[in-house]
Amino acid sequence: MYKYDTYDQAMVDARVAEFRDQVHRRLDGSLPEDKFRPLRLMNGLYLQLHAYMLRVAVPYGTLSSAQMRVLGDIADKYDRGYGHFTTRQNIQYNWIKLEDAPDILADLAKVEMHAIQTSGNCIRNISSDQYAGAAADELVDPRPYAELLRQWSSFHPEFSYLPRKFKIAVIASATDRAAMRLHDIGIEIVKNDKGEIGAAFYVGGGMGRTPMIAPCINAFVPLDQLVTYSEACLRVYNRYGRRDNKYKARIKILVHELGKKEYTRQVEAEFAHLLTQGIEPPLAELERIKAQFADPAFESGLTDSVDRSDPDFALWVDRNTAAHRVPGYAIVTISLKPVGGIPGDASADQIRLMADLAKEYAFDELRVTHAQNIVLAHVKKADLHALWTRLDEAGLSTANLDTIGDIIACPGLDYCSLANARSIPVAQKISERFAGREGELGEIKLKISGCINACGHHHAGHIGILGVDRKGVENYQLLLGGSEGADTSLGQITGPGFDEDGIVGAIETATGVYLANKEGEERFLDTYRRIGMAPFKEAIYG
Amino acid sequence: MNILTGNDLKTGAVTWWDGSGWSLHVDDAADAGAEADTILAREEAARHVVSAYAVDGEKTAEGVRPAHIKERIRALGPTVRLDLSLKPADPAAGNWVI
Ligand code: SF4
Numbered sequence A: 001m002y003k004y005d006t007y008d009q010a011m012v013d014a015r016v017a018e019f020r021d022q023v024h025r026r027l028d029g030s031l032p033e034d035k036f037r038p039l040r041l042m043n044g045l046y047l048q049l050h051a052y053m054l055r056v057a058v059p060y061g062t063l064s065s066a067q068m069r070v071l072g073d074i075a076d077k078y079d080r081g082y083g084h085f086t087t088r089q090n091i092q093y094n095w096i097k098l099e100d101a102p103d104i105l106a107d108l109a110k111v112e113m114h115a116i117q118t119s120g121n122c123i124r125n126i127s128s129d130q131y132a133g134a135a136a137d138e139l140v141d142p143r144p145y146a147e148l149l150r151q152w153s154s155f156h157p158e159f160s161y162l163p164r165k166f167k168i169a170v171i172a173s174a175t176d177r178a179a180m181r182l183h184d185i186g187i188e189i190v191k192n193d194k195g196e197i198g199a200a201f202y203v204g205g206g207m208g209r210t211p212m213i214a215p216c217i218n219a220f221v222p223l224d225q226l227v228t229y230s231e232a233c234l235r236v237y238n239r240y241g242r243r244d245n246k247y248k249a250r251i252k253i254l255v256h257e258l259g260k261k262e263y264t265r266q267v268e269a270e271f272a273h274l275l276t277q278g279i280e281p282p283l284a285e286l287e288r289i290k291a292q293f294a295d296p297a298f299e300s301g302l303t304d305s306v307d308r309s310d311p312d313f314a315l316w317v318d319r320n321t322a323a324h325r326v327p328g329y330a331i332v333t334i335s336l337k338p339v340g341g342i343p344g345d346a347s348a349d350q351i352r353l354m355a356d357l358a359k360e361y362a363f364d365e366l367r368v369t370h371a372q373n374i375v376l377a378h379v380k381k382a383d384l385h386a387l388w389t390r391l392d393e394a395g396l397s398t399a400n401l402d403t404i405g406d407i408i409a410c411p412g413l414d415y416c417s418l419a420n421a422r423s424i425p426v427a428q429k430i431s432e433r434f435a436g437r438e439g440e441l442g443e444i445k446l447k448i449s450g451c452i453n454a455c456g457h458h459h460a461g462h463i464g465i466l467g468v469d470r471k472g473v474e475n476y477q478l479l480l481g482g483s484e485g486a487d488t489s490l491g492q493i494t495g496p497g498f499d500e501d502g503i504v505g506a507i508e509t510a511t512g513v514y515l516a517n518k519e520g521e522e523r524f525l526d527t528y529r530r531i532g533m534a535p536f537k538e539a540i541y542g
Numbered sequence B: 001m002n003i004l005t006g007n008d009l010k011t012g013a014v015t016w017w018d019g020s021g022w023s024l025h026v027d028d029a030a031d032a033g034a035e036a037d038t039i040l041a042r043e044e045a046a047r048h049v050v051s052a053y054a055v056d057g058e059k060t061a062e063g064v065r066p067a068h069i070k071e072r073i074r075a076l077g078p079t080v081r082l083d084l085s086l087k088p089a090d091p092a093a094g095n096w097v098i
Helices: A005-028 A033-042 A065-077 A098-110 A143-153 A223-240 A251-258 A258-277 A283-291 A311-320 A348-363 A380-391 A424-433 A500-517 A525-531 A534-539 B033-045 B069-076
Strands: A045-047 A053-058 A060-064 A082-085 A093-094 A168-172 A186-189 A196-205 A216-222 A322-324 A331-336 A344-349 A366-368 A374-380 A446-448 A463-470 A473-480 B002-009 B015-018 B050-060 B063-066
Touching: A005 A098, A005 B063, A033 A045, A053 A098, A060 A065, A065 A093, A065 A098, A065 A348, A065 A366, A082 A251, A082 A348, A093 A098, A093 A463, A143 A168, A143 A186, A143 A223, A143 A283, A186 A223, A216 A223, A216 A258, A223 A251, A223 A258, A251 A258, A283 A500, A311 A322, A311 A331, A311 A380, A331 A380, A344 A348, A348 A366, A348 A374, A348 A380, A374 A380, A374 B002, A424 A446, A424 A500, A463 A500, A473 A500, A500 A525, A500 A534, A525 A534, B002 B063, B015 B069, B033 B050, B063 B069
Parallel strands: A168 A186, A446 A463
Antiparallel strands: A045 A053, A053 A093, A060 A366, A082 A093, A082 A344, A186 A196, A196 A216, A322 A331, A331 A374, A366 A374, A463 A473, B002 B015, B002 B050, B050 B063
């Protein structure tokens, strides 16, 4: 894991002191709200429906046990005993007091964490593959590249006031587990014909009001030009992105309006200029960072066999573990989606327990996934049963990864001031309705957003749900056919929306159409793609 | 009714203008009538409240009911965590919101 150097620590400590002073001045009246608001947002502090909400950055979703433990302690000490893991691989606290916020940031800084750039029109937390460094299908560990870009983008003076927020994802596997092409910039670390490692740049993707899949604008940028090329992409956006209309201000609109060819031409021209400016950090810096992501001390000669005599354990192994690149190890996903639970929420005790389990069984490291679960990336297969037993005792052993119960749901109208409708109660009803049918229905990615901003990734769900406000009444639109993997596609709306019970019924009908038409090993998405929308529409609306 | 709501500056808690100060309980909400803008400006300037605004509401047999669901959820708390709401002992409290 990356360790702060003295510069990192000094910057974060200085930010805490600065914010403490700003809060003090807000409370004593010397700083009015209109001046204070942008400053608190730069520190991840929003004012939401019920209280202040603090969003803490988890760089590329990676946490140490010590950091995770502090996240649990903050939930107890300053919040109401729980935290919410988000689709940006971050954590949010919903009940923060303004007067406590500087102390929370100070607690975070002690474990090399902060909330900087988790809000505002700047480059946000960089996301990555939750299986980084462990996946059997990985070219290299993408996190050193994500870390390099984190350092470049932190406090970057030119990109502090972009036309709109900016999200970057970095992956290094053919299997995209980070929705890479639905980011402002998606970077895939690739190998060219000569066997050299470089980066493919996908620019102008995103969800929200106008969902777009990012086109590839450069299939191979040499690694010693990674930062320079990123800077060129941002510069063109910063110069020409629409500042006159918030709804047209994301880079996806610029790339779409200019066209991929013209945007790329401008980026290449800017890139050629920037190459003469010597802005790229020396490769030695990348090597320094890489050294901090060295493999943990994997043991050799371990067994791959697992005692499957306990059927509940065997089911969990089948659903919630993935292939590791080192024999004898597995990647474990801890589902934060118990039947009827709130997707992504974990109590302070559960957070601390996961920290302890990471220390005991997974080389002291955890990952937050964009699907709002937690990953222990390196677990000995021989330890799986002991780990599962401990998780089970804490209500953390739900065996539903990538099934209909593993729902992504944004906070929606229960917490979010921008929401049109509640997301969580819909997720709860669906997970209760379909509990026990995960095997029959196979892989289904179901995603719910409480408004068009799409924090719940509804466009990318095999089944997506969008909450809308119909004359003050919650209404839910159904989308089918979205995907966020290597085969990224955007879901299509089935037709008129439903009330809360109606949407659950519509999903029941849609899954019925799937089961009736399924061929062989087809997933829901495969069947949808083969037979199209018409049979679903007909069954749902009659 | 023209009722006023906002958040407590220090704690962020949802509050309602009760005619002389800010209450946590929507049932205490007073009709600000044509005085709304004056009260909001004065109270924000005095740092008694932040992000305050006026909303429609009506007085019903059960108390004051804001017109929009968003304000009713603000008045109660998250419907999915009634234990953290203002009515933790009432399992049906969420029905009031709908
Ligand atoms: S999608 Fe809308 S309702 Fe959901 S968290 Fe984002 S802004 Fe809030």
